[in-house]
Amino acid sequence: MSGPFTIVRPPETLVSGDRGMPAAVAGSALAAGEAGPVRRWLAERDRLSAMTVTRVDLAGLRGWHDDGVLRHHTGRFFTVEGLDVRVEGGAVPHWRQPIICQFEVGVLGILVARIDGALRFLMQAKVEPGNARGHQLSPTVQATRSNYTRAHGGRSVPYLRHFADAPPARVVVDVLQSEQGSWFLRKRNRNMVVEVDPGIEVLDGFRWCTLAEIHAALAVEDLVNMDARTVLSCLPLHGPGLAERLDVTAAGFTGALVRSMAGTHGGVHHLEEILGAVTAARAETAVSARRVPLAEVSGWHRRDGAIVHESGAFFEVLGVDVKAEGREVAEWSQPMFAARGTGLVCFLAKAFDGVLHVLVQLRREPGFLDSVELAPTVQCTPATHARTPPSARPPFLDVVLAADPAAFRFDTVMSEEGGRFHHTRTRYTVLEAPDVTERPGFRWMTVDQLAGLLRHSHYVDVQARSLVPCLQALACGPAARPAA
Known part of the structure; x- marks a missing residue:
């Protein structure tokens, strides 16, 4: 597809009382950082507090x-x-x-503060019964309503008051998002990021991290938990201001991705068209989900x-x-x-006139609150389809399974939420696929369009949200940084 692109942007919503927050987030993503210190810290937590x-x-x-x-x-x-x-x-x-029926709304929250000239994120080392490999990098607060109202009779949740009583001007992110619609019935969590003063006490089991350190940890198996990934996906790390921090003239995949995140070059579909496709799919989908005895x-x-x-x-x-x-x-x-088996989640990615797009599917799951959400191109457990006839296999699954390993721009196995899912792991991937064409039920989107919808509830499913910070990590690598 060639020619000029046009785009209709989502209406402006409050990102932060400080309009410099997007620049601060980008600066934290571009700071020096590697996964090693985080890995050693989590390993020490494994030694000190076993489960x-x-x-x-x-x-x-x-x-x-x-x-x-x-x-x-x-x-x-x-x-x-x-x-x-x-x-x-x-x-x-x-x-x-x-x-799983869990109709109460939980809180997934990360505190941020400006420390030594960089925005830092207060992350928790948390182990869950379903984790395959011990402690993971987790949000500051990760609690269901039953947890934080102490239905279990246990101790109170640290740092919860910073989210419950947050002044509006300090709120960076505050949006309800869904969880897995194939395993949860209408489950939602409140995803929050709140800025605090840098002098707050750092309790045992918590650590300040730059976004660069967190991005590096995403490339390590089972290191960043699902709840952290969904909150990070909602950060304002996209839009025209990004062009001031990253090199939109960079070549190859990285440059195309930066332009996709910046949103300054448009996309092959108007955002209005994509929203219309979601609305039409919801209106045309007759899904009945009725609870029955086990x-x-x-x-x-x-x-x-x-x-x-x-x-x-x-x-x-x-x-x-x-x-x-x-x-x-x-x-x-x-x-x-x-x-049963390791899952596979993949965004197929393709550049149009130098702007990277990811192929999303309009996916129906019985547990979604509104029947259809935008999902990665492929989202399944391949072992389930090992003997499925070609006509019934998930679209594009065979493209991913047969791909040249060198074409994968991101490829890491990560755990699903360990509080409800036992040793349930998914291979999360981004595959550059220049020969793939759009088909009914799928749409090409820029990363800026996708991230813009994350300011709103129930448009982007949790698997796609897990891949958004992975795309952001790829965009903030050395190839996209302007020369000093």
């Missing part, structure tokens, strides 16, 4: 009972229920599955103390006993979901 997780029979979970719904005796936290799904015209028009979830069975699908695919629901040091509660039991 023991033991798999147990679902029927023996302490404090939980199953009356058709697997629930905690307090009535708080979350439930595991059955879901009956019907999608008119879908490739699979009807199925049943277990689903015993009525056909195709799923109790086996070896867990709930599994008769095919052995998809995921299982299992139980764990947890003992933890340094947490609000020292021990507890809970059910968890565990995926």
Whole structure:
């Protein structure tokens, strides 16, 4: 596609009372930073505060009972229920599955402060029962409403008051975002970034990091947790002001990505057109998601103390006993979901007239609040489709599986949220694919367009949000920095 581009930008919304915040975020991303110190700090936290997780029979979970719904005796936290799904015209028009129901809104928040001339992010070393490899770099606050109202009877959540009582002028990000619509029913979290004075006390288990250090950590397996990734995706690290900090004349993939983030060169679709496609897909999609008792979830069975699908695919629901040091509660039991196989998430990327675009899909999932959100080009578990006929395989999956490794610009395995998902890991990738063409249900978007929608709720799914900071990390590398 050639010729001049045009773009309709989203309406201005409050990013921060300090209009210099986008420049400060960019400056932090361009600061000196590497993953080594973060890795050593997390390894030390593993040594100091271990967590023991033991798999147990679902029927023996302490404090939980199953009356058709697997629930905690307090009535708080979350439930595991059955879901009956019907999608008119879908490739699979009807199925049943277990689903996590957690209708309370949690807080995912990162505090930032300007220290020694650079914006720094107060990150937490946090271990969750589902983590495959110990502590991960996590938000300052990562808590469900049941946690921060202390339904568990444990200690209070550190730093929570900075988000609950934040003056509007200090709020950098404040937006509700969805979680996995295939495993959660209408789950949302409040993603927040709040600026504080640099003199606040840094508690044990917390550390100031530049955005450059966090970006470097994204390239290391299982180092940055999902909740941190979704909050980071909402940062104002895009738009025309970025051209003042990065080299929009840079060559190759990096230069095309910088121009895509800056939004100064336009895109192949008006943003209005993309929003219209989302609205049309939502209006045209007849999705029925009805809660049913677990015993009525056909195709799923109790086996070896867990709930599994008769095919052995998809995921299982299992139980764990947890003992933890340094947490609000020292021990507890809970059910968890565990995926069968490593997931694959990929943005196919292509430059149009020197501006990089990523191919997004309009994806339907039964747990979404509004049926359709923008997702990566490919989002699936390949093992599930190993014997699927070509006509039923996810579009573009075979393009990714057959790609030359040298064409991947980002390729790292990262964990999904360890508080609900047990050892569930996904390969997150960005693949340069100049020969790919758009097809129905997909749209090319610039990174600026995608990031602009992250100021609003329920447009961009959590897997795409995980890839946005990875794209930002690629753009802020040495090749994009203007010469001194």
